[in-house]
Amino acid sequence: MGRLLLALCALGVAASAQQYDVVIANGRAIDPETKLDAIRNVAISGGRIAAISEAPLEGKTEIDAHGLVVTAGFIDLHQHGQTPENYGFKARDGVTTALEMEVGVSPVNPWYAAREGKSLINFGATAGHIPARMQVFHDSGTFLPRDTAVHSPADAGQLAAILTRLREGLDEGALGIGMGIAYVPAATREEIFRVFQLAAARKTTIYVHLRSSGPVEPGGIDALQEVLADAASAGASLHVVHITSTELRQTPAALEMIHSAARHNLDFTTEAYPYTAGMTDLASAIFSEGWQARNGGIDFHDLQWAATGERLTAESFARYRREGGMVAIHSIPEEIVRIAMADPEVMIASDGILDHGKGHPRAAGTYARVLGKYVREEHALSLMDALRKMSYLPAQCLNLSTKGRLQVGSDADIVVFDPGRVTDRATFENPAQYSEGIPYVMVNGVWVVKGGQLQPNVFPGRGLRRGQ
Ligand SMILES: [Zn+2]
Structure with missing residues (x-):
């Protein structure tokens, strides 16, 4: 009897003494997997979510999240800008993991090593077919290919070298x-199929920018059919990037093709950003002969030079194309963007890159824009669906069981935002503007945004590797 009392006493003491590293109190906790949407206290210890409770919890430090949403940090599958400048803008937009999945990198280890221990948010990349091909052909481009990798078909030895990388x-x-097949149009149908076979053999996903775009063949639908066929034949998982900028007005048909394949047990997914313009390098193969038709019948004035914000003419197009640099392509109808935003299965991904403050506003504003414009103002989709498209679905795509969820045991990648105020501020003229209404962002248990401010000298971001 005495011993039992003593044991109960010890338990009671232990329970009342439980003190967590951080408590986020009184917030509206939303988990897009379990559909929890209720006022909860969330406790973090050791970089993980340790408790989610209706009862008060005690932390060494606490914030009051009354009136704010507390949810899993956003996972951006498509972020080309992988520098401290970019990571700051991502964090202020609620992104806790930014991944370079479309172009990818090659070689892989040095890319991770350059960021390990020095990054505000989590990062990662695919093994890139484009950079592998650029190395094999000694292309003169830096980020995207400009010459030999664009124009050279691979012989057997060169294809083997690409696959080895x-x-x-x-x-x-x-x-x-x-x-990114459109950037290396000399890559044959067979070369692309061999890459899908490799993906299937390694049980990994291919993230692909299609071979062509727009309504005129070779266009968006036949390009989609190429990779759907390769993926189905090889047995590989396929993720099609930025579906709206590729398919334009054919986006509804393309979505039907991707979604109905998924219903036949084929692992096909897609993503979109909430803007009516894309952006890429004017020197790339995207702007070879026939670019107007491939972009739905646009013309020079629909192109906007990122460095100055000016609209192009035939003369400035030719001059800047020789020089190379980022250009916005105003080609996507608003109603098409809205269809992709409203579709509960289309993930949100930014395709963002900022370089010394220049670039596309999507790098800084994608997530706040979905929450402000499409959820709050236009009611195009529910808040729960939006969060699922920003965190849980990307985590599923990556097989990351401890991310994209607000659950006990999940990594403490957390965003706290004001659903009544969250909004994007980045524009095509001035893209380097932080989103607003996102006062707190945590990465692996460390605040990277607090009181609406980026925290200096914190580097909690980790490199995500497959099989970890
Ligand atoms: Zn792309």
Whole structure:
């Protein structure tokens, strides 16, 4: 009897003494997997979510999240800008993990090593078919190919060399295979199929920018059919990037093709950003002969030079194309953007890159824009669906069981935002503007945004590798 009392006493003491590292109190906790949407206290210890409770919890430090949403940090599958400048803008937009999945990298290990211990948010990349091909052909481009990798078909030895680089990248922990067929149009149908076979053999996903776009063949639908056929034949998982900028007015048909394949047990997914313009390098193959038709019949004045914000003419197009640099392509109808935003299965991904404050506003504003414009103002989708498209679905795509969820045991990647106020501020003229209404962001248990301010000298971001 005495011993039992003593044991109960000890238990009571232990329970009342439970003190967590951080408590986020009184917030509206939303978990897009379990559909929890209720006022809860969330406790974090050791970089993980340790408790979610209706009862008060005690933390060494606490914030009051009354009136704010507390949910899993956003996972951006498509972020080309992978520098401290970019990570700051991502964090202020609620992104806790930013991944370079489309173009990818090669070689993989040095890319991770350059960021490990120095990054505000989590990062990662695929093994990239584009950079592998650029190396094999000694292309003169830096980020995207400009000459030999664009125009040269691969012979058997060169194809083997490309595949070897991809294999090595996967061995080093790359998160999948990235591919941008439109940037390397000389890559034959067979070369692309061999890459899908490799993805299937390694049980990993291919993230692909399709071979062509727009309504005129070769266009968006036949390009989609190429990769759907390759993926189905090889047995590989497929993720099609930025569906709206590729398919334009054919987006509804393309979504039907992707979704109905998914219903036949084929692992096909897609993503979109909430803007009516894309952006890429004017020197790339995207602007070879026939670019107007491939972009739905646009013309020079629909192109906007990122460095100055000016609209192009035939003369400035020719001059800047020789020089190379980022250009916005105003080609996507608003109603098409809205269809992709409203679709509960289309993930949100930014395709963002900022370079010394220049670029596309999507780098800084994608997530706040979905929450402000499409959820709050236009009611195009529910808040729960939006959060699912921003965190849980990308985590599923990546097989990350401890991310994209607000659950006990999940990594403490958390965003706290004001659903009545969250909004994007970045514009095409001035893209380097932080989103507003996102006062707190945590990465692996460390605040990277607090009181609406980026925290200096914190580097809690980790490199995500496959199989970890
Ligand atoms: Zn792309």
